[in-house]
Amino acid sequence: MQHTQEKWGRPRDDVYGPYDASYLNSEPRTQTLQPTVTGTSVIGMKFNNGVVIAADNLASYGSLRRFIDQERLIKVGSETVVGVGGDVSDLQTIEEIMEGLEISESYDEPAQSLTAPNIHSYLQRIMYKRRSKLDPLWNALVIGGFKNDEPYLAFIDLLGTTYTAPAVASGFGSYLAIPILRKLVDREGDQQNVSKEQAVDAIKEAMKVLFYRDGRALDKYSLAILSKKDGKPDVEILKDVRVENQNWSMAKQIKGFGTQDE
Numbered sequence: 392m393q394h395t396q397e398k399w400g401r402p403r404d405d406v407y408g409p410y411d412a413s414y415l416n417s418e419p420r421t422q423t424l425q426p427t428v429t430g431t432s433v434i435g436m437k438f439n440n441g442v443v444i445a446a447d448n449l450a451s452y453g454s455l456r457r458f459i460d461q462e463r464l465i466k467v468g469s470e471t472v473v474g475v476g477g478d479v480s481d482l483q484t485i486e487e488i489m490e491g492l493e494i495s496e497s498y499d500e501p502a503q504s505l506t507a508p509n510i511h512s513y514l515q516r517i518m519y520k521r522r523s524k525l526d527p528l529w530n531a532l533v534i535g536g537f538k539n540d541e542p543y544l545a546f547i548d549l550l551g552t553t554y555t556a557p558a559v560a561s562g563f564g565s566y567l568a569i570p571i572l573r574k575l576v577d578r579e580g581d582q583q584n585v586s587k588e589q590a591v592d593a594i595k596e597a598m599k600v601l602f603y604r605d606g607r608a609l610d611k612y613s614l615a616i617l618s619k620k621d622g623k624p625d626v627e628i629l630k631d632v633r634v635e636n637q638n639w640s641m642a643k644q645i646k647g648f649g650t651q652d653e
Contacts, residue, residue, distance in 0.1 A: 426529040427452065428480065429450065429479065430451075432565075434564045436582075437542040437557045439583050440619050446474045447613075448612060463476065470507070471535065472615040473489065474534075474561075476530060476562050485532075527550070534547070537617070544556065564601060567601055595635070599635070615628045616629070
């Protein structure tokens, strides 16, 4: 019998040869503790006939504007768009998950159509599962689409916490964009009085404020407009939209910026 504790239950060295204990010197497995390359806010709001979602195209490496062409709006199925903020590598993981979901659903005959509530529920469980394994996807998600022919908009964070609302945002958009959007849609039902043009203008104004005030934002963004056309869902994604009428002359009035007389 092997009397030393570390050898209990192991084969005898004199019969089977010395035990290989090199694995004891291996490094422990670790998870991502802090995102490296990240995207900032995703914002969205409902209008009387659909949903508008926007996210800029910047992926920042810390405070460095590392990538300026990162698409963060993902079209899933024929009538849903998922906007992703946070870690870009985890964004790519979510893209692969959504692609796999679409493929598996297409096996059915007839093929099943994925709706926004389906995708919202699926992603919420994915995020909660990863959080429970202490290996979260470091993202915040905005899901837009339709439920029973009515506009549908939802939010999920990295913990799996989720809710639906007529206006949602992630990142700095939660502080800077939501007040702008809530001027039109403060509570559920207000969207019935908001047209597509009003919603698009409000989103553009919010993206402009984010470009001015968020140090990780870019003046180039993608805009997804989900609406009903001839009674059927229609998804239009406009890429390389620019912040219009930029005016930095107001910076001269900000104390601490440039030369001041007082």
